Amino acid sequence: MRKKIVAGNWKMNKTPKEALALIEELKPLVKDADSDVVFCVPAIDIIPAVEATKGTNIAIGAQNMYFEDNGAFTGEISAPMLKDAGVQYVILGHSERRQYFNETDEAVNKKVKKAFEYDLIPIVCVGETLQQREQGITIDWVRMQVKKAFMDVNKEDAVKVIVAYEPIWAIGTGKTATVEQADEVCNAIRKCLFELYGEEAAYSIRIQYGGSVNGKNAAELFSKPDIDGGLVGGASLKADFASIVNWDK
Ligand code: 13P
Secondary structure (H helix, E strand, O other): OOOOEEEEEOOOOOOHHHHHHHHHHHHHHHOOOOOEEEEEOOHHHHHHHHHHHOOOOEEEEEOOOEOOOOOOOOOOOEHHHHHHHOOOEEEEOOHHHHHHOOOOHHHHHHHHHHHHHOOOEEEEEEOOOHHHHHHOOHHHHHHHHHHHHOOOOOHHHHOOOEEEEOOHHHOOOOOOOOHHHHHHHHHHHHHHHHHHHOHHHHHHOEEEEEOOOOOOOHHHHHOOOOOOEEEEOHHHHOOOHHHHHOOOO
16 A cells, blocks of 8 residues: 655745744644655755754655766755755656756656665656647656656666656646546556556555645545645645645544
């Protein structure tokens, strides 16, 4: 049975002081969660966040990293830096990075492979635009993104990946995909993983849904057998996030 995983993606929000305040507020509220709990915080918040969550059930994630170990890449942060700082997860290929920072499928794939070198768990984001959905190419598009992200990733590593299905039209818009839409694509992703890695691996890999998840819709979404939790943006910035983490209570 796959354990559900609920991750907050804080995006570019919360100064280090604000991050500590939110963590202290949330710690007691999420401590009895049945799901894995991850806070993906801005890079500058990582070190205080790791310190503040030591000994708790909250793991810290990063929101991006570069695919080289070190060197002349001004402004970037590397996998060994994240590892050394105590990070456990890293979001890769978020649609905002693809859209605003020209991140390609090839770069995402290199980052996924680099994450494994340093024992970081990648949360790989995929999802279609509204136009692609209207053209009826959602499944083809998402399958392609999955295949490119997992290129040359062996089965042993593949089972550790978290895939986050985030329809771009549902991010930050208040428009959640219907449970049927979310489930259909998560199911198609699992089928694609089955083709790539076989049944056992495909049923081990966790697939999250992301896009306007909140305390009201989380339980319905996460109850679906192919939806193994959520990647939450806006609603992860408030104490209310606890009601998403505790969706099954
Ligand atoms: P919202 O929950 O704000 O729609 O953001 C979703 C997201 O992009 C999480 O990575």
